[in-house]
Amino acid sequence: MIDIRNLSFYYDNEESALLDIDINIKKGESVALIGPNGCGKSTLLKVINGLVFGTKGDYLFLGDSVDRKTMKKKDFTKNFHRKIGFIFQDSSVQLFCTSVYEEIAFGLKQMGYEENIIKDRVCDILKFLDIEHIKNKKPYHLSGGEKKKVAIGAALILNPLVLTLDEPLNGLDPKSKMFIKNMLIDLNKSGKTIICATHDFHYVDGIFERAIVFSKDHKIIRDGKYKDIIEDKEFLKNNNII
Numbered sequence: 001m002i003d004i005r006n007l008s009f010y011y012d013n014e015e016s017a018l019l020d021i022d023i024n025i026k027k028g029e030s031v032a033l034i035g036p037n038g039c040g041k042s043t044l045l046k047v048i049n050g051l052v053f054g055t056k057g058d059y060l061f062l063g064d065s066v067d068r069k070t071m072k073k074k075d076f077t078k079n080f081h082r083k084i085g086f087i088f089q090d091s092s093v094q095l096f097c098t099s100v101y102e103e104i105a106f107g108l109k110q111m112g113y114e115e116n117i118i119k120d121r122v123c124d125i126l127k128f129l130d131i132e133h134i135k136n137k138k139p140y141h142l143s144g145g146e147k148k149k150v151a152i153g154a155a156l157i158l159n160p161l162v163l164t165l166d167e168p169l170n171g172l173d174p175k176s177k178m179f180i181k182n183m184l185i186d187l188n189k190s191g192k193t194i195i196c197a198t199h200d201f202h203y204v205d206g207i208f209e210r211a212i213v214f215s216k217d218h219k220i221i222r223d224g225k226y227k228d229i230i231e232d233k234e235f236l237k238n239n240n241i242i
C-alpha cells in the first residue's frame with residue numbers, strides 16, 4: 001500500500017531530514033515511527049501525505065507515484081486525500097472552521113456530498129468520538145484533548161484507508177490518552193492502517209504490531225516487531241530514544 005524506495009529529503013537550507021529510506025507498509029498494519037527528536041518522523045509523515053516530496057527516491061501509494069507532477073492533477077489529489085488522513089501534532093493549526101460540526105463536515109462538503117448525508121455522517125462521527133455535546137462550540141475554545149478528537153473526526157469523516165498521526169498523545173491528560181489509544185486499536189481492528197510517530201511508550205502499549213526506528217542522522221536503523229524493539233532497552237538507550 002505504502003511503498004517508499006530509497007528516498008531522501010533535504011529542507012531548503014540543505015539540512016537532511018531523511019536519508020535513503022526504504023519502507024513498505026501493507027493494508028491493515030499498525031506501525032509506530034520511533035526515534036530521537038529531529039530524526040525525521042514528522043518529515044516522513046509529510047512525505048506519506050504528499051505534503052512534501054523526496055529530494056531523491058520514490059513514493060508509491062497503492063501503486064501510484066505520489067510526486068510533484070501527480071499531485072498537480074486535481075482528480076488524483078482528491079482521490080489520494082480521501083484515502084489517507086493526517087492528524088498534525090498541534091491540532092490548533094489544523095482547525096479553522098467556526099464550529100466543531102463545520103470542522104468535521106468540511107471534508108464531505110469539499111467532496112460535494114448532499115447536506116442530509118453530511119448530517120448523518122457527522123452525527124455518527126460525533127457519537128463515535130463522544131463529542132456530541134461540543135458540536136456547536138468554536139474549535140479554538142476547546143481543550144487539547146477535545147481539539148485532538150475534532151482533528152481525528154475531520155480525518156475520519158472521509159473514511160480513509162490510512163490514518164497517519166504525529167505524536168497524537170502529546171500534551172493530553174491520561175483520560176484523553178486512553179481514549180485515543182483505544183480508538184486507534186478499534187480503528188486498526190476495523191481494517192484501517194495506522195501510522196503514528198510516537199515516544200509515549202507507556203500509553204501506546206497495545207496499538208502497534210510494528211515499529212520503524214530512525215537514528216539521529218535520519219536513517220532507518222531497525223524495522224521489526226514493536227514489542228521486541230520496545231523491550232530492547234539497551235538498543236533504545238544506545239540510540240537516545242529513552
Ligand code: ADP
Binds near residue numbers: 043
Ligand atoms: P522529528 O519529527 O523526528 O522530530 P523532523 O522531521 O521534524 O523530526 O525533523 C527532521 C530534521 O529536519 C531536523 O533536523 C529538523 O531540524 C529539520 N527540519 C524540520 N522541519 C524543517 C523546516 N521546515 N525547515 C528546515 N529544517 C527542518
